[in-house]
Amino acid sequence: MKGWWGKILHVDLTSKKVREVNLDAKLYMEYIGGRGLAARLLWDLVPQGADPLSPYNALVFANGPLSGLPLPSSGKIQVACKSPLTNGYGDGNLGSMASYHLKRSGYDAVVVTGASKNPVYIYVENNKVEILPAEDLWGKDTFEAEDAIVKKHGRNVGTLLIGPAGENLVRYATIVSQKGRSGGRPGVGAVMGSKKLKALVIKGTMEPPVANPEELRKLSEEAYKSITQSDNYDFWIRQGTMSTIVWSNQNSVLPTMNFREGVWELYETISGDLMEKLKVDRKGCPYCNMQCGNVVNDEIGEKSELDYENVAMLGSNILLPDLKKVAEINKLADMMGVDTITLGSSIGFAMEASEKGLLRERIEWGDYRAVRELVVDTSYRKGLGAFLAEGVMRMSRGLGKEAAEFAMHVKGLEISAYNCHTAPGMALAYGTSSIGAHHKDAWIISYEVKTDRFSYSSEKVERLVFLQNIRGGMFESLTTCRLPWVEVGLNLDYYPKLLTAVTGVSWSFDDIHVVAQRIYSLIRAFWIREHSGWDRTMDYPPARWFKHPLTKGPFAGAKLDPVKYDEMLSQYYKLRGWDENGVPLKSTLERLNLSFTIPVLENFVELK
Ligand code: PTT
């Protein structure tokens, strides 16, 4: 079977042993690759209860069958581990030449276990693997470290590396590539740091395994053309994800003042229209003709790459009304290798706690100088930064019941940039996402605000499951960028066709939905295995959305209804084949070929 090499590289940093592991074709058919493969490897390799920052955790860098091939927006790689932020399953998706090179290296994934005593980096050149000293790289920010690696190995490599935040085990440190692509929100960079692994550098020169290259060429050509012919293409090229600032404000979902409000009177100070005036360049991921990285000159004249989430969380959420200043803080976060969403949420939480007198330290809303300092202090765990480095869930513990109500996270992962006082479907998407509160699994909010936004209908729940299966199941496992479909309407039908051309096995959407159901149930089993006393409250969004109504905008007074949320959640569980506590039924696990999880789960919950 083509599409996969059938081999993963396993590097143990304690023993410094490297081995190739052959995987059965059946495993690829059941999990596809990327997230699916990572979830299965983590289930098998991470011992139950392992401290995520200990050598027992495993770090997975995985391609999918479509990653790194000449087809639209394919230059993505999945990074995954047990998360130090949530103690559950955690992953992220990065645009990087590492995806291109891994595809040509002879491996589908690199798995790292153990921990080195001294800083190292791993260099993979096809099947030659070296663990090299990285004392000279340790302490460097992600931009300097990337430059040093290019100097040593040349430009024709893919690098995935960490900055000071990863080295200092900040619980939401990310992995960075190409000076501005950043992924692994649930602290995948901290796990890399705990292994003293500064970087993974890959160079692959082999022909990737493709079953039907001619069909792949034909489909890709059509798909690239369809993207550029889309009505939205020109606007996308101008603004990328940044157009969402205006859209969110118009729809009362712009995170404002630690998600207290959904509108901000100063939204134009951070808008996509303003960004267009400051824009000096575009950047993006390999094989993409949508290049959505908006490069602007920041407050100190440096180049910074802006996306919606970064700007909303470091702008409206902390009341900083100045795009150039936001851009400067964003660039600092990329250099430090720390997630901007959790950073913006942690800073917003600290500002609110300070305002309410719950913190000794004073930190005012929108205080640019204080924020700039905090980004660095957080990355080095200094002063108040050491508190912020723990993330919102841990910060709120010890500050009392009041603070727990405005701690904006689900399962420990901070909410990405959509306020859900008026969006029950999106609140459910956050509640049930595979990694905690991230929008990537289901951005149902765009559909929700166009339809009956206040309803808790079963139709919404059905749509949510569909979206999760496509986005969190298919795209994360193929592993390619979903934005050609989401933003410029590339027909979804291309994906099973591309998968068929690459693997030589006929794939339908029905097959893909079954794989996605399997991935969701396996990841759920992982969470349950790692969290004693599991129940449905784990799938609840933050109390703020139920208890503190909006005070501004057209929907002032609105908040979520907890009883109706619970009804939606029960319906969600039914569609997934899970019980009333969100635990997969035995029959579901058997049907999805996940029976191997049953004896393990029976130690922690009663399986129905
Ligand atoms: C992603 C999350 C997002 S989602 C954004 S902006 W977005 C933030 N970006 C950060 C950043 O930048 N620097 C930083 N230090 N921290 C950041 N944290 C935030 O991380 C990203 C794009 C975007 S931009 C989105 S929506 C899409 N996400 C995809 C996805 O999840 N899956 C997929 N198959 N395709 C996707 N395409 C789009 O990719 P995480 P990237 Mg990302 C600078 O990593 O952990 O998934 O969190 O990786 O290469 O930068 O691409 O408005």
Ligand code: SF4
């Ligand atoms: Fe990367 Fe943007 Fe292209 Fe997606 S659309 S592959 S995030 S440049």
